[in-house]
Amino acid sequence: MGEDATRQRSGGKRPDVQIQVRRILILILVLNLAVALAKAVFGFLAGSASMVADAVHSGFDSFSNVVGITALYFAGKPPDTGHPYGHGKIETLGTQVIGLMLLLTAAGIIYGGVQRLVEPVIPDITVVTVSVMFGTLIINIGVSTYERKKGLEYGSQILVADSRHTQSDVFVSLAVLSGFLAVSLGYPQADPIIALGIGLLIARMGFRVLYEAAEVLVDTMNILCDPELIQMVVMETPGVTGCHEFRCRGKPDEILADIHVTVDPETPV
Structure with missing residues (x-):
């Protein structure tokens, strides 16, 4: 009975779970900022448009973490006169914001890919730039896997949605590395074509996040109900x-x- 009462006061999710989810998002925010900074610095030094674009995308990951932390803060507020059922759905609204950010990221990548098809850009590929991309790729894979695991464990829509955003960064980094390889083999047009494919994949992720959040907001029958x-x-x-x-x-x-x-x-x- 005590646990149920605590859950009611917190707006749905137990306070200890909310604290854990916020801590995870803060940790991932720090990692995403470090990844974005590394890509931006070395991408600028190498003159790589795709690497700088990837840095911008990583920056969006950081912003989505801030959205998640903010949404969880307000979702954890206890019920009041205006919100007798609590504020739990604010987390779902935050999830929708992340879905929209995925779509904006996809649009930017597709636009950049089309631009590079019209005006090809050949980056200055060095061991350092490739090493930075590989290093940040490994970090993002680890972050995405950990975030999704914890999201499913805690039943957090925000963590699961944000893990998909981080996963999209993995795909973008793979596209950049594939583009580096194609350019070194004498096929510069492969880089923007790969970017277009990745942009469409991220758009699909964004629509999926929006759809799942919308189902909660419109009170769709929960399939877990037995x-x-x-x-x-x-x-x-x-x-x-x-x-x-x-x-x-x-x-x-x-x-x-x-x-x-x-x-x-x-x-x-």
Whole structure:
């Protein structure tokens, strides 16, 4: 009972879980800023347009972390007169912002790819630039994997959505490295073509994040709802003679159920 009460006061998610999720986002924010700075500095020194563009994309990762931290702060506020059911859906709104940022990132990459097709840019590829790209790639793979794992563990939409944003950075970095290889082999046009493909892939991720968040906001039936399990639990309640018409909604970590319950006519309600 104490845990349920604490969850109600925090707007849905337990305070200890919210703290853990915020700590993870702050850690990832620091890593993303370091990655963006490294790509920007060495990309500028090498004269690599694609590497600088990748740095900008990594900067967007940092901004999405800030969005996540801010959304979680407001989502964790207790219910009040204007919001008697808490502020939990603010986390879902933050998830939608990340989805929109993915679409903006995809649009920028596609635009840059088209520009490079029209006006090819051949970067000055060195061991240092390749090493920096490989190093930041490994960091992003680790961050994305860890963030998704913790997001699923804590049932956090923000962490899962942000892990997809970081994963998109992995794809962009792979595109840059593939472009470096193609240029060194004498195929400069391969770089922008790869970038276009990656842009479309990131756009698909963005639409998926927006769709999943929208399903929560419009109270779509939660697929994790198990009517048989709910019926079994309800029927164990003394005085209950039957239950039917199950409706479930909400986030994976916060499922709300509407149920019609019948009781004995002599039972005081």
